[in-house]
Amino acid sequence: MPFPSTAKLIAIQTRYQLVSFWRIPVAVFFTLGLPLVMLVLLNALFGSSTTETAAGSWPTSHFYTTGLAAFTAVSATYTNLANMVPIRRDEGVLKRWRGTPLPTWMYVSGFILSAVVIAFIGVVLMLTLGVVAYGLEIDPAKMPAAFVTFVVGVSTFAALGMALASLVKSASSAAAAANATILPLAFVSNVFIQVDDAPRWIEILGSIFPLKPFVEAFQDCFAPFVEAPAFNWGSLAFIAAWGVLGLVVALRKFTWEPSGSAPRGRRARRAAVDA
Amino acid sequence: MLAIEVSDLRKNYGDVQAVAGVSFDVREGEVYALLGENGAGKSTIVEILEGHRTASSGRVEVLGVEPATAGRDFRNRIGIVLQSSGVESEFTVREVIELYGGCYRQHLDADEVAGLVGLDEKVDARIGSLSGGQRRRVDLALGIVGKPELLFLDEPTTGFDPSARRKSWDLIERLGSAGTTVMLTTHYLDEAERLADRVGVLSRGRLIAEGTPEDLINKVSGTVVSFMLPDSVEPDEAASTFGPVLGVDVRVSGRLVEATIDHPAAAVNRLTSWALEAGVELDSLSVGRASLEDVYLALTEDEGDEQQ
Ligand SMILES: Nc1ncnc2c1ncn2[C@@H]1O[C@H](COP(=O)(O)OP(=O)(O)OP(=O)(O)O)[C@@H](O)[C@H]1O
Numbered sequence: 001m002p003f004p005s006t007a008k009l010i011a012i013q014t015r016y017q018l019v020s021f022w023r024i025p026v027a028v029f030f031t032l033g034l035p036l037v038m039l040v041l042l043n044a045l046f047g048s049s050t051t052e053t054a055a056g057s058w059p060t061s062h063f064y065t066t067g068l069a070a071f072t073a074v075s076a077t078y079t080n081l082a083n084m085v086p087i088r089r090d091e092g093v094l095k096r097w098r099g100t101p102l103p104t105w106m107y108v109s110g111f112i113l114s115a116v117v118i119a120f121i122g123v124v125l126m127l128t129l130g131v132v133a134y135g136l137e138i139d140p141a142k143m144p145a146a147f148v149t150f151v152v153g154v155s156t157f158a159a160l161g162m163a164l165a166s167l168v169k170s171a172s173s174a175a176a177a178a179n180a181t182i183l184p185l186a187f188v189s190n191v192f193i194q195v196d197d198a199p200r201w202i203e204i205l206g207s208i209f210p211l212k213p214f215v216e217a218f219q220d221c222f223a224p225f226v227e228a229p230a231f232n233w234g235s236l237a238f239i240a241a242w243g244v245l246g247l248v249v250a251l252r253k254f255t256w257e258p259s260g261s262a263p264r265g266r267r268a269r270r271a272a273v274d275a
Numbered sequence: 276m277l278a279i280e281v282s283d284l285r286k287n288y289g290d291v292q293a294v295a296g297v298s299f300d301v302r303e304g305e306v307y308a309l310l311g312e313n314g315a316g317k318s319t320i321v322e323i324l325e326g327h328r329t330a331s332s333g334r335v336e337v338l339g340v341e342p343a344t345a346g347r348d349f350r351n352r353i354g355i356v357l358q359s360s361g362v363e364s365e366f367t368v369r370e371v372i373e374l375y376g377g378c379y380r381q382h383l384d385a386d387e388v389a390g391l392v393g394l395d396e397k398v399d400a401r402i403g404s405l406s407g408g409q410r411r412r413v414d415l416a417l418g419i420v421g422k423p424e425l426l427f428l429d430e431p432t433t434g435f436d437p438s439a440r441r442k443s444w445d446l447i448e449r450l451g452s453a454g455t456t457v458m459l460t461t462h463y464l465d466e467a468e469r470l471a472d473r474v475g476v477l478s479r480g481r482l483i484a485e486g487t488p489e490d491l492i493n494k495v496s497g498t499v500v501s502f503m504l505p506d507s508v509e510p511d512e513a514a515s516t517f518g519p520v521l522g523v524d525v526r527v528s529g530r531l532v533e534a535t536i537d538h539p540a541a542a543v544n545r546l547t548s549w550a551l552e553a554g555v556e557l558d559s560l561s562v563g564r565a566s567l568e569d570v571y572l573a574l575t576e577d578e579g580d581e582q583q
């Protein structure tokens with residue numbers, strides 16, 4: 001008897017991670033619910049104004065919709081993986097999987113693909129709400145750029161989430177580290193506020209990390225003052241470079257054993273490379 | 276054919292030498308049990324054999340391959356029940372059995388596995404709602420779902436009620452007689468005595484005895500005489516009182532006095548005469564064949580003496 005096909009195994013793994021996500025209400029709320037609540041609140045408070053950028057101006061409600069859509073994609077990948085992977089490791093679930101014939105890379109793929117699916121659902125929900133409630137206009141000519149930006153972004157933030165899950169061993173510290181990195185960064189990355197005339201150090205902070213380039217590149221795909229096709233190749237390359245960094249760290253540092261009992265070093269690294 | 280070959284295996288965790296030069300073989304189809312005190316190195320050895328940890332030195336071959344670098348085919352042929360490991364608590368028993376079973380070349384049906392480990396009634400319950408012993412049965416279910424040739428069981432029945440334990444013994448026995456090789460660790464000597472074809476006794480990372488349960492029991496030649504300490508004798512005087520009466524050293528634990536004796540008839544006669552003279556009753560007096568437990572206690576006592 002042969003092993004089940006790779007495609008089938010990855011599909012099963014992705015489905016299993018999705019089912020497990022839907023069965024954890026806090027995860028669903030923080031990943032998908034909270035950004036929607038924030039959108040409604042922010043728009044109720046400031047939505048009627050206009051946001052000025054260097055390139056042009058557009059309704060603040062559209063700025064929020066697209067910025068929070070990008071942020072949702074980041075929560076679904078970076079925050080979600082940095083939370084769930086260490087939880088599964090601490091539970092001993094990762095170690096159990098490593099003892100089965102499922103190749104470890106397929107297990108990790110299921111985790112990542114499920115996060116991408118959740119990110120996609122989140123972005124579509126957010127944009128739909130934007131179109132229906134706030135009159136956001138979708139220009140079909142810019143959708144290929146939006147899609148490519150989404151794919152590059154979620155790949156990078158999934159890799160960074162796995163990198164964080166590899167560096168921080170225990171589940172509780174990993175969750176804290178994920179929020180402590182992404183939330184402050186969101187304030188300097190055009191998610192909640194347009195940071196055009198902010199102090200210089202804030203601009204620098206925003207521009208060295210991949211969140212702001214991703215949010216901006218994604219917003220450009222919906223901003224009326226940006227011409228189609230709206231591909232922002234420079235930003236995409238910069239984001240992807242961060243993704244490669246995340247991937248390298250994840251491959252070198254990933255561990256399967258619960259924190260505390262993990263035999264660090266050679267074995268763990270080789271196991272990660274095998275994956 | 277040998278299923279497992281271990282020679283001069285050593286494992287250090289920093290300064291701690293958990294396994295200090297262990298060699299043994301397990302034949303195909305054999306049930307082999309490792310006994311040993313907490314921290315003796317049982318889990319370390321078993322996890323090296325499973326490929327979860329690497330040896331510091333020594334040679335290990337399992338099903339003809341080196342487990343640390345073995346691939347998917349190797350893991351398809353083994354089943355693992357770790358001493359402790361979690362399982363997705365949001366899923367039902369059926370779901371996890373199907374999920375994990377689905378990555379083997381062949382697997383058993385979920386209802387069948389649930390029946391084998393005694394979870395028939397809980398097959399559609401979420402893992403999160405199960406009791407500790409029921410979760411342990413899920414571990415056992417996931418160990419056997421892929422029809423392993425070689426099954427590793429690290430303290431599989433810890434936390435089981437007596438009937439669940441008997442049921443798992445039946446299951447392990449049936450697997451064993453169907454040709455599955457089983458590598459077992461346990462603290463329950465009755466479990467080892469009942470299940471194992473051969474037993475290895477591990478202490479402080481060394482194998483201090485090995486053989487069939489009968490061999491080991493015969494080595495501790497003699498009969499075990501035991502009784503409850505009469506009220507008239509203080510526990511710290513028990514050894515000095517009964518040693519001379521029985522003619523051998525006695526072991527005292529709590530109020531239980533035990534001695535292993537080569538010629539029980541005379542000794543028991545002296546003991547009962549002593550009791551009659553002293554006018555005391557010897558509660559729970561029993562004379563029986565040595566068990567693996569006696570062997571184990573004798574062996575680990577010797578070890579302890581040597582260390583001092
Ligand atoms: N990951 C680890 N890091 C450091 N030391 C360890 C690690 N795992 C085990 N040890 C040490 O190695 C020794 C053997 O541990 P092991 O878990 O193999 O014992 P065991 O025989 O399975 O005990 P038990 O019956 O309690 O399960 C112990 O002293 C333990 O503290």
Ligand SMILES: [Mg+2]
Nearest residue numbers: 317318319358
């Ligand atoms: Mg152990």
